[in-house]
Amino acid sequence: MDFAIRIFFIIPIFGTYFTTAEDFGYDGSIGPTYWGERYQECRGKHQSPININVLRVKQVALPDITFIGFNDPIDNVHVTNNGHTVLIEVENEPHPRVSGGPLDGTYVFSQMHFHWGDNDTLGSEDKINHRSFPMELHMVFYKEEYNTVKEAVTHTDGLTVLAFFYELDRHQHPAYDDITSALSNVTDPHSSIVMNNPFSFLNILPYDLRRYFTYRGSLTTPPCSEVVIWLDFEQPVRLTHEQIEVFRELRSASGKIRHNFRPIQPIGDRTVFYNIDSNYYTYNEIDDPEAHTEWPQTRKRGNSASISRISLSYFTFMLILCNTLG
Numbered sequence: 001m002d003f004a005i006r007i008f009f010i011i012p013i014f015g016t017y018f019t020t021a022e023d024f025g026y027d028g029s030i031g032p033t034y035w036g037e038r039y040q041e042c043r044g045k046h047q048s049p050i051n052i053n054v055l056r057v058k059q060v061a062l063p064d065i066t067f068i069g070f071n072d073p074i075d076n077v078h079v080t081n082n083g084h085t086v087l088i089e090v091e092n093e094p095h096p097r098v099s100g101g102p103l104d105g106t107y108v109f110s111q112m113h114f115h116w117g118d119n120d121t122l123g124s125e126d127k128i129n130h131r132s133f134p135m136e137l138h139m140v141f142y143k144e145e146y147n148t149v150k151e152a153v154t155h156t157d158g159l160t161v162l163a164f165f166y167e168l169d170r171h172q173h174p175a176y177d178d179i180t181s182a183l184s185n186v187t188d189p190h191s192s193i194v195m196n197n198p199f200s201f202l203n204i205l206p207y208d209l210r211r212y213f214t215y216r217g218s219l220t221t222p223p224c225s226e227v228v229i230w231l232d233f234e235q236p237v238r239l240t241h242e243q244i245e246v247f248r249e250l251r252s253a254s255g256k257i258r259h260n261f262r263p264i265q266p267i268g269d270r271t272v273f274y275n276i277d278s279n280y281y282t283y284n285e286i287d288d289p290e291a292h293t294e295w296p297q298t299r300k301r302g303n304s305a306s307i308s309r310i311s312l313s314y315f316t317f318m319l320i321l322c323n324t325l326g
């Protein structure tokens, strides 16, 4: 192991808004069913997570998302077991940022953390067509104009969370080796280490960052504030069973954290939007002499021959099928 680790057994100064309480859990009398007794907002009408029914999403072509600093090597990455999950926080300034897509303004990175389940058949918070994934990554950003997370959570557009699903692969994901190595040093609750090896956000994310679902929801832990613009990216990150298993070794005050996902909440009157890849059309035009004569969007449904040439994702396929069937 070639990266230096400094071990602290104190609660770090970072991310305290999310990390101080140990008055909730995922089982028994402090489980999700009872969160609302102490935290009113957990009974709200626009809670997360939700099940995303792909046949009910509204297809949109939003502006490209701008990922700022996602490719930069980041030093001094803090990895903390807060008793509920593992948090990853960064010191470097300026923090990575995100803008565009459904977002109005710029959002600044606060922290990222994970949700997982007892085994590989469950663990994600949001579900797609009632499908669970074994793990989910949440990258939490606050709106820059609100200056702090504490202030941001008092505004309905205060936070955005970029959510990424995981699925199983036979091959290890090399970028996750440093994270899983770090985890073995923070199995105890409220332990923290600093990874000194370079770390870039893009290395741990899927290749396709253009296709995502987006909806308005809440924090998935108390106080369940309804202040989050969710972006759920369609393409999962692929890890081995062994890499995911390392997360299940982390401990809370009451034993191993075998699961830390909240059950799905009613979608209510909300709409989930599905952003399609704007380049999707561009690929289609490469050998099509008529391409310049019409707007790509109007051509899409009318030209089945060109649709058949491109590789459709499952979700896109379902959407087109849905539109065709009316």
Ligand SMILES: [Zn+2]
Binding pocket: 113, 114, 115, 138, 220
């Ligand atoms: Zn989360």
